[in-house]
Amino acid sequence: MQLSDVSAAIVTGGASGLGEATARRLAQAGVKVALFDRDTARGEAVAADIGGLFCAVDVTDEATIDAGLEKARAAHGVERLLVNCAGVAPGKRTVAKKRDTGALVAHDVETFARTVQINLVGTFAMIAKCATAMAGLDPVTADGGRGVVVSTASVAAQDGQIGQAAYAASKAGVVGLTLPVARDLAGVGIRVVTILPGLFETPMFASVPEDIRKALEAGVPFPSRLGKPSEYAALVTAIVENDMLNGETIRLDGALRMQPK
Template sequence: MQLNGAVALVTGAGSGLGAATAEALVVAGAQVVAMDLNAGGLAALAARCDATPVVGDVTSETDVSAALEAAKGLGPLRLAVNCAGIAPAARVVGRGGAHDLALFEKTLRVNLVGTFNVLRLAAQRMQALDPTAPDHERGVIVNTASIAAEDGQVGQCAYAASKAGVMGLTLPAARELAKSGIRVVTIAPGLFETPMLAGLPEAAQAAIRALPPFPARLGKPEEFAAMVLAICANPLLNGTTLRFDSALRLPP
């Protein structure tokens, strides 16, 4: 996928992995529509790079359609990157009782339903495009899962289930969309420097930073963005989930 001159939609672009990805795509020559509920984060992103901010909820068909219309105004949509997500922690049975069902449902709705909502609507737009040479490719969709989908820790039932769902839809979506020349790839990152981590107590942060075997550090959002660009550049990457985690396997 040639990024120079292409149009991309990035969700969760108000901070963290999404913001870094949006910035990297702009540098690569893409025209980027950045979507997030965080209006302040989008404004800061737009001040740093030439991205088009759209405030919206990935679980809303209306909001995602509006973001795709904004992308259409820039040109043919060739890339959609799903970075929007939440990561609440709660035990199945904690001190206050059973896991809040509404929290479980919300986590699946944002992380899984939101990802699929963007995927289905972006794919519909991509199918109408002319294919590009030499592989007759119409578009690429990159999803974000987590190594928690395979190594879920105590308190991560909702989060792990939502990310396992993202991994599970990757291959069937890629198989179905193959006839249209649309690739679907998921990245399962390990531990990264994000605002989510920065909100934890210092002791918890120190324990987390000590976990990755090699490199023995947390990932940088810019490295996640580089992986997105690598997926776009390599047409054989399709229908798979790529662990991106410094050989880390999460302890219980």
């Protein structure tokens, strides 16, 4: 499938970071892009800048997903590309010690469940709803291709660090979805691929002290730096244009293997 075949795309988490970079790259290629995000101010600004459409969507809220899809399709038509970038990354140990009293406390279930709900359930909800609409489109490739889904996991899915139980489990779930969903959707010509980014220059790193940032960069074998969101976006477009990429997870990490902490 060529980018010119992608008349419309939806990018969740499109107001910042990897999602924003992807939305910008797609828009530059002439794709009509709808940004799904909870950050209205930032989302509307990015959408205005790229000539796209902002939809206030919380991927844990099915009603807002449905409203966002209705708005996006009314403006752009049915999407041929879904890029799932919405996510959260809390840091909590399974058992921690309070600094003031030394008492041991368990990781709260609410944080764990919320992380899974956003990162995993939200990703699946978007896939199921978008794939249903894509399946009704006419094929645009000789093989019968109708659409592409790209989801975002993390190297933490395979190398989860101390304090990443919730995050790693949710992202491992996204990895686990990839092959069975690709098989589910093979009959209707929709490909499914997941990217596992390593350390990237996203808003999460904006407040990281310079010394810690340099230490993190030094741990990446080559290139020894944080990844650029534009590099993630470039991989998304490469996936779209390579029809044999399906049911696969791809690490994008400069050969990084995360240490326990």
